[in-house]
Amino acid sequence: xxxxxxxxxxxxxxxxxxxxxxxxxxxxxxxxxxxxxxxxxxxxxxxxxxxxxxxxxxxxxxxxxxxxxxxxxxxxxxxxxxxxxxxxxxxxxxxxxxxxxxxxxxxxxxxxxxxxxxxxxxxxxxxxxxxxxxxxxxxxxxxxxxxxxxxxxxxxxxxxxxxxxxxxxxxxxxxxxxxxxxxxxxxxxxxxxxxxxxxxxxxxxxxxxxxxxxxxxxxxxxxxxxxxxxxxxxxxxxxxxxxxxxxxxxxxxxxxxxxxxxxxxxxxxxxxxxxxxxxxxxxxxxxxxxxxxxxxxxxxxxx
Amino acid sequence: xxxxxxxxxxxxxxxxxxxxxxxxxxxxxxxxxxxxxxxxxxxxxxxxxxxxxxxxxxxxxxxxxxxxxxxxxxxxxxxxxxxxxxxxxxxxxxxxxxxxxxxxxxxxxxxxxxxxxxxxxxxxxxxxxxxxxxxxxxxxxxxxxxxxxxxxxxxxxxxxxxxxxxxxxxxxxxxxxxxxxxxxxxxxxxxxxxxxxxxxxxxxxxxxxxxxxxxxxxxxxxxxxxxxxxxxxxxxxxxxxxxxxxxxxxxxxxxxxxxxxxxxxxxxxxxxxxxxxxxxxxxxxxxxxxxxxxxxxxxxxxxxxxxxxxxxxxxxxxxxxxxxxxxxxxxxxxxxxxxxxxxxxxxxxxxxxxxxxxxxxxxxxxxxxxxxxxxxxxxxxxxxxxxxxxxxxxxxxxxxxxxxxxxxxxxxxxxxxxxxxxxxxxxxxxxxxxxxxxxxxxxxxxxxxxxxxxxxxxxxxxxxxxxxxxxxxxxxxxxxxxxxxxxxxxxxxxxxxxxxxxxxxxxxxxxxxxxxxxxxxxxxxxxxxxxxxxxxxxxxxxxxxxxxxxxxxxxxxxxxxxxxxxxxxxxxxxxxxxxxxx
Numbered sequence: 001x002x003x004x005x006x007x008x009x010x011x012x013x014x015x016x017x018x019x020x021x022x023x024x025x026x027x028x029x030x031x032x033x034x035x036x037x038x039x040x041x042x043x044x045x046x047x048x049x050x051x052x053x054x055x056x057x058x059x060x061x062x063x064x065x066x067x068x069x070x071x072x073x074x075x076x077x078x079x080x081x082x083x084x085x086x087x088x089x090x091x092x093x094x095x096x097x098x099x100x101x102x103x104x105x106x107x108x109x110x111x112x113x114x115x116x117x118x119x120x121x122x123x124x125x126x127x128x129x130x131x132x133x134x135x136x137x138x139x140x141x142x143x144x145x146x147x148x149x150x151x152x153x154x155x156x157x158x159x160x161x162x163x164x165x166x167x168x169x170x171x172x173x174x175x176x177x178x179x180x181x182x183x184x185x186x187x188x189x190x191x192x193x194x195x196x197x198x199x200x201x202x203x204x205x206x207x208x209x210x211x212x213x214x215x216x217x218x219x220x221x222x223x224x225x226x227x228x229x230x231x232x233x234x235x236x237x238x239x240x241x242x243x244x245x246x247x248x249x250x251x252x253x254x255x256x257x258x259x260x261x262x263x264x265x266x267x268x269x270x271x272x273x274x275x276x277x278x279x280x281x282x283x284x285x286x287x288x289x290x291x292x293x294x295x296x297x298x299x300x301x302x303x
Numbered sequence: 304x305x306x307x308x309x310x311x312x313x314x315x316x317x318x319x320x321x322x323x324x325x326x327x328x329x330x331x332x333x334x335x336x337x338x339x340x341x342x343x344x345x346x347x348x349x350x351x352x353x354x355x356x357x358x359x360x361x362x363x364x365x366x367x368x369x370x371x372x373x374x375x376x377x378x379x380x381x382x383x384x385x386x387x388x389x390x391x392x393x394x395x396x397x398x399x400x401x402x403x404x405x406x407x408x409x410x411x412x413x414x415x416x417x418x419x420x421x422x423x424x425x426x427x428x429x430x431x432x433x434x435x436x437x438x439x440x441x442x443x444x445x446x447x448x449x450x451x452x453x454x455x456x457x458x459x460x461x462x463x464x465x466x467x468x469x470x471x472x473x474x475x476x477x478x479x480x481x482x483x484x485x486x487x488x489x490x491x492x493x494x495x496x497x498x499x500x501x502x503x504x505x506x507x508x509x510x511x512x513x514x515x516x517x518x519x520x521x522x523x524x525x526x527x528x529x530x531x532x533x534x535x536x537x538x539x540x541x542x543x544x545x546x547x548x549x550x551x552x553x554x555x556x557x558x559x560x561x562x563x564x565x566x567x568x569x570x571x572x573x574x575x576x577x578x579x580x581x582x583x584x585x586x587x588x589x590x591x592x593x594x595x596x597x598x599x600x601x602x603x604x605x606x607x608x609x610x611x612x613x614x615x616x617x618x619x620x621x622x623x624x625x626x627x628x629x630x631x632x633x634x635x636x637x638x639x640x641x642x643x644x645x646x647x648x649x650x651x652x653x654x655x656x657x658x659x660x661x662x663x664x665x666x667x668x669x670x671x672x673x674x675x676x677x678x679x680x681x682x683x684x685x686x687x688x689x690x691x692x693x694x695x696x697x698x699x700x701x702x703x704x705x706x707x708x709x710x711x712x713x714x715x716x717x718x719x720x721x722x723x724x725x726x727x728x729x730x731x732x733x734x735x736x737x738x739x740x741x742x743x744x745x746x747x748x749x750x751x752x753x754x755x756x757x758x759x760x761x762x763x764x765x766x767x768x769x770x771x772x773x774x775x776x777x778x779x780x781x782x783x784x785x786x787x788x789x790x791x792x793x794x795x796x797x798x799x800x801x802x803x804x805x806x807x808x809x810x811x812x813x814x815x816x817x818x819x820x821x822x823x824x825x826x827x828x829x830x831x832x833x834x835x836x837x838x839x840x841x842x843x844x845x846x847x848x849x850x851x852x853x854x855x856x857x858x859x860x861x862x863x864x865x866x867x868x869x870x871x872x873x874x875x876x877x878x879x880x881x882x883x884x885x
Contacts, residue, residue, distance in 0.1 A: 051722045052638040057577060066580065081575065082719055083638045238712060242737040243725060256715060258578045261560040 023288020029281030037095025048085035049092040078266040093245040104227035107166035112173025120181025134171035142168035214293035338545035343572040346521040368872040371510035376475040381863040399465035425487035441789035524550040540879040571848030576641035603652040604763035605839035623835040628680035629731040639719035647839035650762035680731040697732040710758040712739035752784040
């Protein structure tokens with residue numbers, strides 16, 4: 001007892017904020033995918049991500065395929081049926097999938113923030129209209145509509161696809177942010193700001209928005225995950241971009257060419273693995289952001 | 304019983320009724336008496352229309368024209384002979400402008416009515432009266448003036464001009480199909496443009512073959528063997544052994560491989576070499592046309608594309624030449640056909656019958672090159688005023704040089720071919736892209752000319768003489784874009800096209816084997832080649848699979864009693880030779 005009371009001042013430690021481990025691990029995983037895209041382009045010939053640029057059907061380096069051909073370091077992750085180098089496909093395809101999802105997530109979150117604030121804060125006639133439209137839009141199965149639209153449009157690029165996905169994903173952030181704004185509107189500091197004569201714009205952007213940022217970030221991450229899922233769904237059905245490789249189109253062509261049946265695991269397995277990393281990263285970021293945005297979670301985590 | 308109870312009972316009852324209806328399609332047939340055929344097509348949404356007179360009626364090839372309807376004659380590509388089937392003989396007069404058809408005595412429709420001159424005359428007159436709206440009627444109307452019934456089993460065809468190939472071209476299944484005759488007693492009071500010919504309880508579609516349609520869905524067609532078949536009665540063929548034939552639209556190659564390994568199909572559509580080897584490794588009962596090592600059957604058609612003259616800048620032959628110079632056919636063969644195809648040198652199939660002609664075409668410098676000439680292609684584009692932009696694509700007046708290639712979404716070969724071509728075109732600065740469409744849409748676009756480039760070569764037809772394929776590009780039946788054309792799908796017009804048509808018309812009137820045939824062919828071919836009217840790339844290969852678990856005696860290169868093209872009209876002749884394994 002005495003000892004504990006007489007601890008030297010130098011050994012006393014200041015309470016430190018715990019590292020938000022899920023957030024950092026998540027960011028590292030997503031960062032690794034981005035780095036794969038950025039550094040890969042510097043060190044690898046990404047032209048080999050297109051057909052007829054490498055010998056077809058090679059296994060990864062050191063392994064032997066069913067025909068007795070051994071893979072080489074020239075194509076360390078092997079090649080697929082039409083002569084695409086798998087490493088080049090991943091270098092081009094993984095960031096493409098992420099980029100598309102980030103664009104889709106940003107657009108739908110932005111729409112959600114604007115509409116959520118307008119509906120939740122103003123409480124004028126816009127609110128029931130936005131609520132009704134987003135409620136109705138929420139019930140529409142997006143994949144079905146996307147399939148129809150994609151079939152009608154024919155070829156779609158990455159950004160068209162991102163916008164199409166965003167066009168069906170905005171009701172969720174709209175509803176969530178509207179609900180947050182409604183509850184925040186009644187909080188003490190907002191009332192104080194109102195009494196102090198702050199303008200609605202000041203209240204929204206200076207008082208409420210900064211407090212909602214972690215929540216919006218979490219909503220954005222959800223939107224990005226949803227966009228990856230929607231894109232993979234469309235691409236595996238053969239409705240994605242036809243030339244630019246993405247993770248989904250690579251899996252789609254692997255399925256079309258019976259890669260699983262032929263034992264060419266590197267063709268479908270590697271993009272699947274990257275997808276696992278991508279979803280894992282997004283999930284961990286979301287958990288991390290939740291710890292920041294949600295006081296109860298923070299408290300449980302001891303922060 | 305509460306509302307919920309009533310509701311669930313009703314649903315259960317409905318479900319049971321539905322289940323029973325599905326289950327009671329004929330009697331149960333054991334697996335070893337059933338032949339299951341895989342057919343690579345998109346789901347058939349119009350599966351309730353079996354009026355095979357209509358153009359683009361793709362339902363023909365899902366069993367109907369193989370096993371229900373029968374041709375007059377069958378050209379056996381392996382034996383090189385036209386073999387009589389429901390027709391007994393067809394002979395021309397000396398001037399080749401009147402052909403006399405003798406129908407085989409004893410041929411019967413499945414309802415017992417005799418197949419006779421009435422049916423032939425009625426079908427031909429219906430086609431002539433509705434030309435060119437009905438399938439093949441446009442080209443038939445160009446060739447044929449009228450038909451005359453001589454007696455119950457004899458019909459005379461009076462032609463507009465001499466035609467030594469009349470029997471071969473219209474009635475002998477030269478490639479894929481021939482004119483199919485309708486039962487006059489069924490069709491006589493129907494509108495041939497709107498009649499669906501689909502009423503299973505009433506026996507429609509009605510044919511003369513040994514099988515009847517008993518069930519149709521968008522993805523599966525079931526046929527049961529009839530009790531008696533005229534061909535068995537007259538001793539022409541054995542009654543086929545399978546009691547039931549199921550045509551299954553399998554879809555992906557993965558599904559095809561899985562079904563093949565599990566013996567769930569007996570005949571498999573074209574597979575890539577890797578998949579076929581994987582199937583054989585797990586189920587050694589699978590064989591192909593060539594075995595040890597597995598090898599393909601060479602279809603007479605080429606895989607390549609038609610490029611529409613009606614879509615600028617492809618109305619300019621030099622632009623077409625530039626595009627052709629961008630193609631590396633050897634590379635396409637390696638990457639899209641696993642190296643087992645035959646690179647196209649001409650539009651004629653690399654069959655022994657064309658060996659001499661192909662050599663002469665090569666000697667005249669009119670053969671398609673095996674490799675690309677990207678510099679030559681770029682030089683042409685630059686001479687046309689195109690300038691490379693920062694993305695490596697040629698531009699003119701601020702617009703990129705683009706090309707949209709349509710290909711069938713369910714046909715892996717076509718997709719792989721298009722993907723490699725697109726890379727090759729991009730290497731010469733053309734922003735090419737693929738548009739996947741279903742088979743029916745693709746056919747419609749090809750017939751109506753509503754496409755830019757389409758992977759469905761019209762350079763298909765000749766197997767033993769050159770006229771037929773050349774005639775595919777004759778502009779006699781020129782149709783504007785939006786209207787259905789039977790020939791000249793690339794919409795080739797202009798003085799070269801006119802001269803070509805003139806030569807081909809003359810060629811068409813020469814008897815087979817006439818010494819002028821070769822000279823005129825080379826003259827026409829030069830015009831065709833210089834304008835790159837259609838662009839063949841690789842002669843189609845089919846690595847087909849036949850399963851010997853339940854059925855044997857499949858046609859193979861060693862046992863080549865008939866071509867293995869099980870999707871062709873008249874394949875019932877091969878079916879009659881297939882035997883149960885046990």
